[in-house]
Amino acid sequence: MNIKASIVRELAEAAGFDLVGFGPADPGDHAQHFENWLQSGRAGEMSYLHKNRERITKPHSWAPDVRSSISLAFEYGSSETRIEGGAKVARYAVGRDYHRVLGKRTRWLREKLEAEGLSKGEVKVGTDAVPILERALATQAGIGFLAKSSGIISPEKGPYLLLSELLTPLELPIDLPAPGSCGSCTRCLDACPTEAITAPFQVDARKCISYTTIELRGSIPKELRALQGEWLFGCDVCLEVCPFTSKSSRGSDKGNQLPPELQRHSALDDFTLVGILGLSAADYEEHWTGTAMRRATRQGLRRNAAVVLGNLGDEAHLPALCRTLEDPDPILREHAAWAIACIDPSCKALDDRLGREENPTVRSAIQDAVAER
Numbered sequence: 001m002n003i004k005a006s007i008v009r010e011l012a013e014a015a016g017f018d019l020v021g022f023g024p025a026d027p028g029d030h031a032q033h034f035e036n037w038l039q040s041g042r043a044g045e046m047s048y049l050h051k052n053r054e055r056i057t058k059p060h061s062w063a064p065d066v067r068s069s070i071s072l073a074f075e076y077g078s079s080e081t082r083i084e085g086g087a088k089v090a091r092y093a094v095g096r097d098y099h100r101v102l103g104k105r106t107r108w109l110r111e112k113l114e115a116e117g118l119s120k121g122e123v124k125v126g127t128d129a130v131p132i133l134e135r136a137l138a139t140q141a142g143i144g145f146l147a148k149s150s151g152i153i154s155p156e157k158g159p160y161l162l163l164s165e166l167l168t169p170l171e172l173p174i175d176l177p178a179p180g181s182c183g184s185c186t187r188c189l190d191a192c193p194t195e196a197i198t199a200p201f202q203v204d205a206r207k208c209i210s211y212t213t214i215e216l217r218g219s220i221p222k223e224l225r226a227l228q229g230e231w232l233f234g235c236d237v238c239l240e241v242c243p244f245t246s247k248s249s250r251g252s253d254k255g256n257q258l259p260p261e262l263q264r265h266s267a268l269d270d271f272t273l274v275g276i277l278g279l280s281a282a283d284y285e286e287h288w289t290g291t292a293m294r295r296a297t298r299q300g301l302r303r304n305a306a307v308v309l310g311n312l313g314d315e316a317h318l319p320a321l322c323r324t325l326e327d328p329d330p331i332l333r334e335h336a337a338w339a340i341a342c343i344d345p346s347c348k349a350l351d352d353r354l355g356r357e358e359n360p361t362v363r364s365a366i367q368d369a370v371a372e373r
C-alpha cells in the first residue's frame, strides 16, 4: 500500500511540524562518522550510544520492512531564557519535555497514516531518545544542511530545530538536499566556550556544556567549570552566533509564539538560582515533573547551579553555598567548595568543613580551594 506524498505532507503540517521531508530509512555514510566518533571516545559516558550502536547504524536490523523515513522538524527559536539570579537555560529546554510534546505529535501523525491505510505496527516513531541518527535522516530528507556545528540548519527556518521521524514501509519520493551551507563561516567554532567543536562537523561531547550539564553524572571536570559561565542547563552558544538564526521565526520578539506546552515552564519562575541549589526532593517532584530540565536529575541541576554561582562570583551567594558544603551528597559538597573558592577562598566554612570531611574527593576539592588563598 502507498499513500500520496502530498497527503503525508499535509498531515505532517497538521500535526504541527514546520518542516517535513522524505529520505532513506538508513543513515548511509553518516554511520561511519558515528562509528569513528564512538571509537575515539567522544561520546564520553553516554553508554546508551555504545550499547545501541548496531541498532543506530543499521535500522533494518530492528525494522526490516521500512523503506523510507518521514523526517520532521519543529522550529523552536526563541528569546534567551534566564533564571532569577543570572543563570541561562538552553532554549529547547525551557518548556515541558519536548520528547513528550513532539512524540505526541509524531504519534498523532502515525495514527492518521494508519487511518489512510498503513497497517498498525508498521511505522516506527522516534524523537531524540531513539536508536536513530536523526541528523543523518533529516539531512538526507532535505530538512536542512549539515552545519559545521554538527547541527542541521534549515535555510528557511534556521538552526533552532528539533527533529523527529517516522520510519515507514512507504515508497516516498526522496527530497532533494536542502540548499545552503556554512560557506567560509567559522563563528560557532570560534565562539564555543570549551572548544568542543574540535573541527568542522566534529563535536567532542566530553567538552560540550550540553553534555557536562545534562548527560554527565557526578563531577564536572574542573577545567570546564569556569568555561560553563552562566549555563545552568545545556548551551546555545553555537546556535546564538550562527547567522542563520535570522531565519528563526518563533520568539516573543518575533510575534510567532511557541505552543503553550513549550513556553517557559512555571518552575523556571518559581525558583531562583539559589533556590535550585537547595532544591529539595519534594520540590523537585512537585514543581519539575514533566519539564525538559529533569533530564539532568536533581543532583545535576543543583551541581550546575553551584558552578554557575561560582562563576557569578557574588558574595551574597556565599551563605547558600556554605549550607551546601554541609549537604549529605558529596558531589554537591565538592562543587560548593569549588564555587566558594571562586568567590572567597578565605571563607572560614572551608576550614571548618575540612576538619570534618571524610570523603577523599571532597577533602581534596576543599584542599585545592584553600590552596587558592
Ligand code: B12
Binding pocket: 029, 030, 031, 033, 034, 037, 046, 090, 091, 092, 127, 128, 129, 130, 131, 132, 133, 134, 135, 136, 137, 146, 149, 150, 151, 152, 153, 159, 160, 161, 162, 163, 164, 201, 202, 203, 205, 208, 210, 211, 215, 233, 234, 235, 236, 238
Ligand atoms: C548524543 C547527543 C548529543 C550529545 C553529542 C552531540 C554531538 N554533536 O554529537 C550532546 C549532549 C553534546 C548534545 C548536544 C546538543 N544537542 Co543533541 N543529541 C544527541 C543525540 C541523542 C545523538 C547524536 C549523536 O548520535 N551524536 C554522534 C554524532 C557523530 O552524530 P551527529 O551528532 O548526528 O553528527 C553527524 C555528523 O557527525 C556527521 N558527519 C560529520 N562529518 C561528516 C562528514 C560527512 C561527509 C558526512 C556524510 C557526515 C558527517 O555524521 C553524524 C550523523 O549525521 C541526538 C538525537 C539522535 N537520536 O540523533 C540529539 C540531537 C543531535 N541534539 C540536538 C540538540 C538540539 C542539541 C543541542 C543544540 C542542545 C543544547 N542547546 O544544549 C546541543 C548541540 C551541540 C552540538 N554542537 O552538537 C538535536 C539537533 C537538532 C539539529 N537541528 O541538528 C538532536 C537531533 C535531538 C532532536 N531530536 O532534535 N547532543
Ligand code: SF4
Binding pocket: 191, 192, 193, 194, 195, 196, 197, 203, 207, 208, 209, 210, 234, 235, 236, 237, 238, 239
Ligand atoms: S553547545 Fe555550547 S559547548 Fe557545546 S558545542 Fe555548542 S557552543 Fe560548544
Ligand code: SF4
Binding pocket: 147, 148, 149, 181, 182, 185, 186, 187, 188, 189, 238, 241, 242, 243, 244
Ligand atoms: S555559525 Fe557559521 S559555521 Fe557555525 S553552523 Fe552557523 S553558519 Fe555554520
